[in-house]
Amino acid sequence: MGGQSGYMAVAFDEMNGLGEDLRPAYQELSRWLKETPPDALEYRRQEAELLFRRIGITFAVYGDSEAQERLIPFDVIPRIMSATEWMLLEKGLKQRVLALNMFLKDIYHGRDILRANIIPEDLIFQNPVFRPEMNGQDVPHDIYVHIAGIDIIRTDPDNFIVLEDNARTPSGVSYMLENREIMMRLFPDLFARHRVAPVERYPDELLSALRSVAPHSASAEPTVALMTPGVYNSAYYEHSFLADKLGIELVEGRDLIVKNDEVFMRTTEGLKRVDVIYRRVDDDFLDPLTFRPDSALGVPGLMSAYAAGNITLANAVGTGIADDKAIYSYMPDIVKFYLSEEPILKNVQTWRCREAQDLSYVLDNLADLVVKEVHGSGGYGMLIGPAATKATIEAFRDKLKREPEGFIAQPTLALSTCPTCTDKGLAPRHVDLRPFVLTGSSHTTIVPGGLTRVALKEGSLVVNSSQGGGTKDTWILSE
Amino acid sequence: MLSRTAENLFWLARYVERAEYLARTIDATLRVTALPAAYVGKTNEWDSALLTAGVGANFYDHYEEANERNVVEYLSFSDANPASIKNCIEAARLNSRSVRTALTSEMWDTINSAWIELQAVWSKGPSNREELAKFLRFVQETSLRFDGSAYRTMLRNDAYWFSRLGVHLERADNTARILDVKYHMLLPEEEHVGGPLDYYQWTSILRSVSATTAYHWVYRETLKPWLIADLLILNDTLPRSLASCYSNLVRNLDQIGVAYGRQGASQRHARGIRNRLEHSNMDDIFQHGVHEFIQEFIADNSRLGEIITKQYLI
Numbered sequence: 001m002g003g004q005s006g007y008m009a010v011a012f013d014e015m016n017g018l019g020e021d022l023r024p025a026y027q028e029l030s031r032w033l034k035e036t037p038p039d040a041l042e043y044r045r046q047e048a049e050l051l052f053r054r055i056g057i058t059f060a061v062y063g064d065s066e067a068q069e070r071l072i073p074f075d076v077i078p079r080i081m082s083a084t085e086w087m088l089l090e091k092g093l094k095q096r097v098l099a100l101n102m103f104l105k106d107i108y109h110g111r112d113i114l115r116a117n118i119i120p121e122d123l124i125f126q127n128p129v130f131r132p133e134m135n136g137q138d139v140p141h142d143i144y145v146h147i148a149g150i151d152i153i154r155t156d157p158d159n160f161i162v163l164e165d166n167a168r169t170p171s172g173v174s175y176m177l178e179n180r181e182i183m184m185r186l187f188p189d190l191f192a193r194h195r196v197a198p199v200e201r202y203p204d205e206l207l208s209a210l211r212s213v214a215p216h217s218a219s220a221e222p223t224v225a226l227m228t229p230g231v232y233n234s235a236y237y238e239h240s241f242l243a244d245k246l247g248i249e250l251v252e253g254r255d256l257i258v259k260n261d262e263v264f265m266r267t268t269e270g271l272k273r274v275d276v277i278y279r280r281v282d283d284d285f286l287d288p289l290t291f292r293p294d295s296a297l298g299v300p301g302l303m304s305a306y307a308a309g310n311i312t313l314a315n316a317v318g319t320g321i322a323d324d325k326a327i328y329s330y331m332p333d334i335v336k337f338y339l340s341e342e343p344i345l346k347n348v349q350t351w352r353c354r355e356a357q358d359l360s361y362v363l364d365n366l367a368d369l370v371v372k373e374v375h376g377s378g379g380y381g382m383l384i385g386p387a388a389t390k391a392t393i394e395a396f397r398d399k400l401k402r403e404p405e406g407f408i409a410q411p412t413l414a415l416s417t418c419p420t421c422t423d424k425g426l427a428p429r430h431v432d433l434r435p436f437v438l439t440g441s442s443h444t445t446i447v448p449g450g451l452t453r454v455a456l457k458e459g460s461l462v463v464n465s466s467q468g469g470g471t472k473d474t475w476i477l478s479e
Numbered sequence: 480m481l482s483r484t485a486e487n488l489f490w491l492a493r494y495v496e497r498a499e500y501l502a503r504t505i506d507a508t509l510r511v512t513a514l515p516a517a518y519v520g521k522t523n524e525w526d527s528a529l530l531t532a533g534v535g536a537n538f539y540d541h542y543e544e545a546n547e548r549n550v551v552e553y554l555s556f557s558d559a560n561p562a563s564i565k566n567c568i569e570a571a572r573l574n575s576r577s578v579r580t581a582l583t584s585e586m587w588d589t590i591n592s593a594w595i596e597l598q599a600v601w602s603k604g605p606s607n608r609e610e611l612a613k614f615l616r617f618v619q620e621t622s623l624r625f626d627g628s629a630y631r632t633m634l635r636n637d638a639y640w641f642s643r644l645g646v647h648l649e650r651a652d653n654t655a656r657i658l659d660v661k662y663h664m665l666l667p668e669e670e671h672v673g674g675p676l677d678y679y680q681w682t683s684i685l686r687s688v689s690a691t692t693a694y695h696w697v698y699r700e701t702l703k704p705w706l707i708a709d710l711l712i713l714n715d716t717l718p719r720s721l722a723s724c725y726s727n728l729v730r731n732l733d734q735i736g737v738a739y740g741r742q743g744a745s746q747r748h749a750r751g752i753r754n755r756l757e758h759s760n761m762d763d764i765f766q767h768g769v770h771e772f773i774q775e776f777i778a779d780n781s782r783l784g785e786i787i788t789k790q791y792l793i
Contacts, residue, residue, distance in 0.1 A: 054592065054595075230577075236576070240579040244580040249480075249580075266481065267480055268637060268641070268791040269739050
């Protein structure tokens with residue numbers, strides 16, 4: 001590893017640019033890598049893994065009975081961004097999330113955007129994630145998306161591109177915080193040589209954002225709780241981690257009860273009113289009386305307490321309509337419509353298979369495109385044309401023809417790469433970035449950084465943890 | 480705090496305490512069965528180990544004979560025994576996972592590391608006596624570490640008190656069960672026997688509550704059965720005595736009562752049992768019948784568990 005001999009660029013590289021031009025933010029890291037013997041890195045990597053296992057930072061993969069609890073692989077080489085890059089990204093993220101919130105308010109109230117013919121109506125009303133229960137319902141301070149995770153990719157040094165908006169229950173922030181903890185423990189020297197903006201105030205920011213949106217009927221000291229589907233949920237570790245850091249109760253549906261349209265938790269001292277629920281449970285499972293009657297995870301009557309304005313749910317119900325992949329392609333128009341500004345963050349060029357012209361282009365170019373299910377997530381059910389066999393492509397073509405409105409297509413992007421420890425030494429691996437955007441009553445904050453996910457397999461573009469992706473610590477340098 | 484959290488803390492502590500108790504029972508039984516037959520007598524020590532563990536009945540659904548191999552396996556590693564050491568540690572970890580926010584990182588680390596070691600080192604069970612001894616030590620050390628980290632790192636609030644309630648309720652149950660199985664060895668009539676046989680049985684009883692040295696410090700006498708009974712039942716200074724468990728239960732329940740600003744059935748019930756222990760002496764107990772006394776205690780103790788559950792945990 002000493003040095004970067006044999007480090008072959010395959011795309012825009014966060015450290016080396018397009019060739020051998022070392023980018024300024026990485027100068028110190030590059031020097032450090034040259035000084036550090038390869039086995040020292042390997043040793044630290046093992047140490048990091050041990051720490052993760054002991055702390056119990058695991059996730060469950062559904063349908064994988066052998067490894068009920070797995071570690072997300074952690075790569076010890078940080079991903080670094082300069083202050084200037086971050087400032088641009090931060091501005092773009094705030095703009096994007098503001099537009100998402102305005103869009104949601106509009107969709108569930110006046111629907112100006114539909115009357116202006118910017119988005120076709122059926123895309124909203126026939127969309128399963130549109131929640132008619134939310135029509136006309138006001139939410140405190142008109143905030144729907146209190147916590148957003150916006151997936152960002154780069155293909156060159158100048159642009160940040162949004163790959164996906166996550167406006168429902170984005171996860172991963174515990175990894176952002178724990179990765180930093182572990183990096184600081186393992187590499188104190190490397191930290192001393194940089195000026196890395198801290199991320200540790202995230203829990204405080206989150207708590208104050210949540211408290212700021214308490215309903216009017218709440219007391220001056222509103223009670224916030226984090227609602228989890230339970231220990232068997234894949235992100236359970238994160239739920240307990242956050243509840244602990246925020247100092248709030250981690251509740252399950254069975255801990256909550258609704259009386260006279262107020263929500264209470266069962267405590268050792270009797271019932272205690274809850275004002276804000278940071279819920280990490282999907283809409284469908286919130287309230288068996290309103291949504292899925294077979295769900296045991298929810299709280300009967302929760303939606304009626306919500307309608308009565310006695311409880312704030314974060315994120316609000318029905319935010320799925322804003323991060324839906326079909327809506328995604330309209331995001332630049334959405335930003336322009338509500339803010340009369342040019343979007344700072346770009347979108348990936350997207351073909352809407354529901355439109356005849358786009359569909360025929362997609363069918364003609366399947367081998368070069370990435371095709372995604374409109375309602376899919378986690379990297380499941382997508383076609384990566386260049387990596388697929390002929391047979392897979394043909395099978396996908398049939399699916400696409402049967403239900404074109406279920407799909408969108410995008411070009412295969414050469415995601416930027418970042419140096420990563422591999423069996424063969426340091427090598428470029430594709431990365432993305434999920435910063436977390438918090439919106440409270442008075443302001444929007446983004447802790448500098450986010451979760452960098454890295455596709456560990458050579459050539460792979462899929463960074464999802466369920467598909468063999470790993471994570472890196474993300475460093476934003478101060479000026 | 481959430482009722483479910485309190486319930487998990489309470490049971491977490493019970494599982495750890497029970498695992499340790501099983502380890503000590505196996506250890507004490509191994510020692511006594513290693514003696515020449517003349518010292519042991521005709522009772523099947525492995526049978527009484529099952530009885531003190533309170534799992535005698537189900538054992539025979541899975542095994543023919545109560546011998547060392549079968550009983551050790553059943554008590555420590557069997558999946559068929561819901562209260563085996565292995566299952567206790569697994570249940571403790573599952574409980575810990577669901578109440579992580581109420582545990583200190585030291586406590587979590589203890590349980591999680593024990594669970595990891597159980598998977599990594601002990602997944603096949605110990606292959607010989609030496610391994611077994613190592614395993615039993617590992618279980619006892621886990622419990623010590625858990626107790627120690629709770630004591631040293633937990634805030635003194637309801638989370639701590641509910642966890643202590645679990646420890647002492649389980650501990651009282653365990654000590655009472657040993658007495659229940661071995662009470663006939665402790666009757667004063669047996670005094671005249673006083674042969675080597677009883678001597679080793681008595682040592683074994685003391686060993687299973689970690690009180691061999693304590694006995695000598697308290698009484699400065701050779702082993703006498705009624706003194707052993709006195710130590711295990713009435714002596715408040717021995718941490719595993721019924722009296723000590725009840726001082727602790729009453730204290731922790733009182734602390735909860737004060738913190739919540741009200742008392743209830745559990746405080747009253749625990750105080751009742753504590754007072755009975757405080758005002759008893761061994762002569763009365765022998766008059767009344769040790770066996771009956773212990774049986775009543777076991778029932779009262781488990782009743783307290785139900786009352787606590789009803790008052791706080793659901």
